[in-house]
Every structure is written in C-alpha cells, then in structure tokens.
Amino acid sequence: MNSDVLIVGGGLGGAALAWRLSREGIPVTVFERETEFRDRVRGEGLLPWGVNEARDLGIEPLLVQECALPIAYWTSHAWSQRSSRNLIESTPRGAPCLDFLHAEMQEVLLGAAAAAGADVRRGVRVVRVDPGAPPRVITAQSGGEETHVARLVVGADGRTSKVRDWGGFEPWRAQQRLRVAGVLLEGCDVPRDSVHVFRNSSEGTGALFFPQRGGAIRGYAIRRRRERHGPLSGSKRIGEFIDVCCKTGVPADWINGASPAGPLAEFEGADTWVERPYRNGVALVGDAASSNDPAWGNGLSLTIRDVRVLAECLLEDDDWARAGARYACLHDEHFGAVHRITTWLTELLYEIGDEAEARRERAFAAMSDGRSRNPDFVALGPAAPSDEEARCRMFGESYPSDGLRNVSEGASPYLRRYTAAK
Ligand SMILES: Cc1cc2nc3c(=O)[nH]c(=O)nc-3n(C[C@H](O)[C@H](O)[C@H](O)COP(=O)(O)OP(=O)(O)OC[C@H]3O[C@@H](n4cnc5c(N)ncnc54)[C@H](O)[C@@H]3O)c2cc1C
Structure with missing residues (x-):
C-alpha cells in the first residue's frame, strides 16, 4: 500500500474526507470494518448550516441526487403553539434541511470516494494505531494482522473512537442532562x-x-x-x-x-470532545473528535465542517504537522461555539422546576422584542454569536453580568467556561 493518508472509519467523516482528498490526487486508504451498513440510529437530518458546509465541501449535489430529501420548512410546536419557518427564505444562502437514511448516505459517500480513487477496504478492522513520524495503522482481517504506514492517520471512527485512545488524546465529557x-x-x-x-x-x-x-x-x-x-x-x-x-x-x-x-x-446526550484533535501524526474528525448532544442535531454538520477544514489545511500546507495543528485550533473554535450555544439552550428549554420556569419567563419576555436574541444555530451553526454578551441577551440578563466572564479569546474557551467531568 502506498497512501499518504490512512483513514480509520468509513462513516460520513471518513468517506467525505477520502472523497475530497482523492479528488485532489492525494493517495488515501479507508479502513471500514462493516461490509454492509445497517441502521445504527444515527443522524438523518442535516441542518441548513451543515448544508452550506456540504456545499463548500462539494458533496451537496451528490447527496441531493443519490439519497437526500430537501425539506424547506422547520416547524416548532411548543406551548400549544405552532410556528413554521421557511428555511429557503430565512437562512443565509437559502439552504433547506437535507434528510437521508444514514446507512444509505454512508454507502453513497464511500462509493463516491472509491470512484474518486480512494482505496476503500471494507470488512477490515483497525486494531491499533501507533502515533509518530510516520504514524502506523495495524489492521486485522482473515489473513492476520497487517501494518500500514503513511504521512497522516485520521481517526474517523465515531463516538466510541479507539483511535482517540491509541493517539493519546484526553477525552472530556460534559455533564449529562x-x-x-x-x-x-x-x-x-x-x-x-x-x-x-x-x-x-x-x-x-x-x-x-x-x-x-x-x-x-x-x-x-x-x-x-x-x-x-x-x-x-x-x-x-x-x-x-x-x-x-x-x-x-x-x-x-x-x-x-x-x-x-x-x-x-x-x-x-452528553457532549464529549478532545482538545486540539491533532497530535503526533494523528488527526481526529467527526464524533471521534467531538460529539454534540444529538438532541440538537448538529453532529452531521460538525463532521462535515471538520472534514472541510482539515482538507483545506492539508491542501494549503505541505508541512502536515503544521497543517494538523492549525486544523486542531480551528476545530476547537467551531466545536466550542456549538457546545456553548447548545448548553445554554438545554438549560433554557429542558430544565424543570420553579427556577427554570422563572428563567424561561424572563428569557421569553426579553425575546419578544425580536428574533435577534435567539442564537440562530440552525441557520448559522458556529457562526452564531456565542460570547458572554450573546448568552446574557438570550437569557434576558443584563450585560456585563456578575456571573461568567467573556473568555472568547484563546483556542478552547469552552473548557474554561464550563466545568467538565472527566
Ligand atoms: C441518536 C442519534 C441521533 C442523531 N441525530 C442527528 C441528527 O438528526 N442530525 C445530525 O446532524 N446529527 C445527528 N447525530 C450525530 C451524527 O450521527 C454523528 O455526528 C455522525 O454520524 C458522525 O459521523 P462520523 O463519521 O464521525 O462517525 P460514524 O458515523 O459513527 O462512523 C464511524 C465509522 O467507523 C467505523 N469504525 C469504527 N471503528 C472502526 C475500526 N476499529 N476499524 C474500522 N472501522 C471502524 C464504523 O463502522 C463506522 O462506519 C445523531 C447521533 C445519535 C447517536
């Protein structure tokens, strides 16, 4: 085998990255343990901000043609009220939601990666990754174990990632609500x-x-x-x-x-993440790098964003250690923003009891002055405001508050703002 990039996992993250890099002529091998994808109960609704990420990566036409159903409306039903939003008219770049059966989407993207030139190996399980220069991947199949060497190993092996452990990354876990x-x-x-x-x-x-x-x-x-x-x-x-x-x-x-x-x-539902998902020849993308509470439906969009950003970093810089480090910083910024906003929304919309009701009353009274208090993460994703001022606006509190301070500078502000239980 003669690949520059070895990707562990042929889900959305691994397949989309293999497709993108192969189209640029970079030799890529994907190891996917499943020979056939089945329903694992995973993401099947891509939010408008993720559709824009898919557009920028180049996979949107493929999804629409092969497996996705564009959905133009987003209807909220709460407090016996129903409000429908036309996403095409109200989101930047007129993006709908794209719904697809997850297993079918994996099949489509992995097929596209192979057609673009990636060496896709199905039914091959990765049993170890050795970080270093160069990093190595050890696979197991019927013929026994095999060792593979490349310039970069990418862990795209999902929420229970083993590459995360083998790569020496330290996982964090937010409070589960x-x-x-x-x-x-x-x-x-x-x-x-x-x-x-x-x-x-x-x-x-x-x-x-x-x-x-x-x-x-x-x-x-x-x-x-x-x-x-x-x-x-x-x-x-x-x-x-x-x-x-x-x-x-x-x-x-x-x-x-x-x-x-x-x-x-x-x-x-608890968010999990690693800080700086690149080290020593190994990068993590998608759920392996960070997973946001599925209640908010951001995982697919975040995964595509990771892939787009990592691919851009690798294509722009021949020094892949530097490119990996840059990807890691950018990842922390975009995951941090989504983590902050969805943590606030969970607190606002899913906490119960008198204090929670009072908080809602205050926030909704403030919001009734217009839409701008509500971080529109469905449309904007990590581009939605997520600093302390945005938090105060959403909760109807005065700014600056006596509570949390704005610490948006630095690569991983979310780690300093929330106590994460390891
Ligand atoms: C209940 C639920 C609902 C969700 N709903 C939504 C939603 O509506 N919208 C949304 O945007 N997101 C949603 N998500 C999140 C979304 O599904 C994930 O963020 C996304 O699938 C992550 O893709 P991935 O490629 O990183 O990982 P995965 O899709 O998990 O792919 C990992 C791949 O790696 C392979 N693999 C693992 N280990 C190995 C190994 N050792 N060797 C070889 N191959 C290996 C696996 O077989 C798999 O194919 C939901 C998640 C859950 C759990």
Missing part, C-alpha cells in the same frame, strides 16, 4: 414538507421528526436523564417511545398507526 432515543417509523401521518420539533419544557421532554425519501419518518424522543429511566431501547418499548412523543405534544393521530422500520435505541 438529556437522553435521545430514535427509531425509523413507517405508517405515520406526519406532514412531510417540514422538520417538526416538539418541546414540553415543563416536563423536560422533546421530539423531532425528519421525513425521509420513500415515506418513512425518523423520529427522536428526548428526555431528561433520570436514574429510574431504563433505556428506551428494543422493539418491546416502541409503545413507550410513542407515549413520550405524545406527551410532548405530538398529535396521536400522527403516530398511533406507526410501526418501526428499524431498531429503537436510546443514547446519552
């Missing part, structure tokens, strides 16, 4: 021209519906973390899933006739 359960549903009567977001803040629950090509709906139910909750996983608990959705405000006639078209599985 929410849990997210998802299932693909057939036979729903959900209006299909919109993404639907339901929220019952007094109960600390939410539900999201992403219509898919072919008629199915990806549904997610969001609950606060409670010890007494068993995981909302497994086909026997589908009735309970539907119950949580209905209690959140989803009309019963939308989903009462629904049946599962895939597994039901629940996941922890």
Whole structure:
C-alpha cells in the first residue's frame, strides 16, 4: 500500500474526507470494518448550516441526487403553539434541511470516494494505531494482522473512537442532562414538507421528526436523564417511545398507526470532545473528535465542517504537522461555539422546576422584542454569536453580568467556561 493518508472509519467523516482528498490526487486508504451498513440510529437530518458546509465541501449535489430529501420548512410546536419557518427564505444562502437514511448516505459517500480513487477496504478492522513520524495503522482481517504506514492517520471512527485512545488524546465529557432515543417509523401521518420539533419544557421532554425519501419518518424522543429511566431501547418499548412523543405534544393521530422500520435505541446526550484533535501524526474528525448532544442535531454538520477544514489545511500546507495543528485550533473554535450555544439552550428549554420556569419567563419576555436574541444555530451553526454578551441577551440578563466572564479569546474557551467531568 502506498497512501499518504490512512483513514480509520468509513462513516460520513471518513468517506467525505477520502472523497475530497482523492479528488485532489492525494493517495488515501479507508479502513471500514462493516461490509454492509445497517441502521445504527444515527443522524438523518442535516441542518441548513451543515448544508452550506456540504456545499463548500462539494458533496451537496451528490447527496441531493443519490439519497437526500430537501425539506424547506422547520416547524416548532411548543406551548400549544405552532410556528413554521421557511428555511429557503430565512437562512443565509437559502439552504433547506437535507434528510437521508444514514446507512444509505454512508454507502453513497464511500462509493463516491472509491470512484474518486480512494482505496476503500471494507470488512477490515483497525486494531491499533501507533502515533509518530510516520504514524502506523495495524489492521486485522482473515489473513492476520497487517501494518500500514503513511504521512497522516485520521481517526474517523465515531463516538466510541479507539483511535482517540491509541493517539493519546484526553477525552472530556460534559455533564449529562438529556437522553435521545430514535427509531425509523413507517405508517405515520406526519406532514412531510417540514422538520417538526416538539418541546414540553415543563416536563423536560422533546421530539423531532425528519421525513425521509420513500415515506418513512425518523423520529427522536428526548428526555431528561433520570436514574429510574431504563433505556428506551428494543422493539418491546416502541409503545413507550410513542407515549413520550405524545406527551410532548405530538398529535396521536400522527403516530398511533406507526410501526418501526428499524431498531429503537436510546443514547446519552452528553457532549464529549478532545482538545486540539491533532497530535503526533494523528488527526481526529467527526464524533471521534467531538460529539454534540444529538438532541440538537448538529453532529452531521460538525463532521462535515471538520472534514472541510482539515482538507483545506492539508491542501494549503505541505508541512502536515503544521497543517494538523492549525486544523486542531480551528476545530476547537467551531466545536466550542456549538457546545456553548447548545448548553445554554438545554438549560433554557429542558430544565424543570420553579427556577427554570422563572428563567424561561424572563428569557421569553426579553425575546419578544425580536428574533435577534435567539442564537440562530440552525441557520448559522458556529457562526452564531456565542460570547458572554450573546448568552446574557438570550437569557434576558443584563450585560456585563456578575456571573461568567467573556473568555472568547484563546483556542478552547469552552473548557474554561464550563466545568467538565472527566
Ligand atoms: C441518536 C442519534 C441521533 C442523531 N441525530 C442527528 C441528527 O438528526 N442530525 C445530525 O446532524 N446529527 C445527528 N447525530 C450525530 C451524527 O450521527 C454523528 O455526528 C455522525 O454520524 C458522525 O459521523 P462520523 O463519521 O464521525 O462517525 P460514524 O458515523 O459513527 O462512523 C464511524 C465509522 O467507523 C467505523 N469504525 C469504527 N471503528 C472502526 C475500526 N476499529 N476499524 C474500522 N472501522 C471502524 C464504523 O463502522 C463506522 O462506519 C445523531 C447521533 C445519535 C447517536
């Protein structure tokens, strides 16, 4: 094998990076352990800011042609009120949401990477990465172990990344507040021209519906973390899933006739990340580098952003150690912004009790003076304001406040602003 870049994992992050670099003539090998992708209950709704990232990376036409359904509206249902937003008219560059079945999207992108010249090896499991100059990847397949050497190894192996450990990165984990359960549903009567977001803040629950090509709906139910909750996983608990959705405000006639078209599985919502996801010949992208609470639907967009930024850094600078270090700084900035905004939104919209209700009352009274207090992360992602002034504006507090200070300078401001439990 003679590759400059070895990528561990052929999900969105690994496949998109392989596609992009191969098109520039950089020899790339992707190792993907699965021979066939199945429904793992993963992201199936790409937010408008992520669609713009996909445009800039160059994969948007491929997604739209092969697997995605553009959705022009975003409808919020809360406090018995419904408000629909036309995303094409109200977002920069007129981006819709793109919904797709995750496994199908992986297949499309990995196929495109191979067609662009990447050496894609399916059914090959990476069992170790040795960082260094040069870094090495050790794979296991039926013929035994094999060692591969390259200029750069990229860990794109998802939220339970092993490359993260092998590379010597230190993982951080925010406080867990929410849990997210998802299932693909057939036979729903959900209006299909919109993404639907339901929220019952007094109960600390939410539900999201992403219509898919072919008629199915990806549904997610969001609950606060409670010890007494068993995981909302497994086909026997589908009735309970539907119950949580209905209690959140989803009309019963939308989903009462629904049946599962895939597994039901629940996941922890806590953000996890490493600081500076490049060291010693190994870079991390996508969930391996950082995962944002799935309740906010930013993971796909963040992954595409990582890929675009890393590819640009590598293409602009022949010194890949320097390019990797630059990527790592930029990553911390964009993940930090999304982490801050979604942490505030979780506090505002999912906390329960008297104090939380008072906070909501104050914030919503302040917001009624116009849209600009609400960080529009659906449209803007990390470009939405996320400094201390933005936080005060959103919560209806005076600025500067006596609480947290603005520490937006530096590469990883989120680490200094929130206490993260390791
Ligand atoms: C319940 C849930 C709902 C979500 N909903 C949304 C949403 O609506 N919108 C959104 O934007 N994001 C959402 N996300 C997040 C989104 O799914 C992820 O951010 C995204 O899939 C990350 O892509 P990735 O390529 O980094 O990792 P993955 O998609 O996990 O890909 C990793 C790949 O690496 C392979 N691999 C792992 N280890 C090895 C190994 N040792 N050797 C070889 N191959 C290996 C795996 O087989 C896999 O194919 C959701 C996540 C969850 C859990």
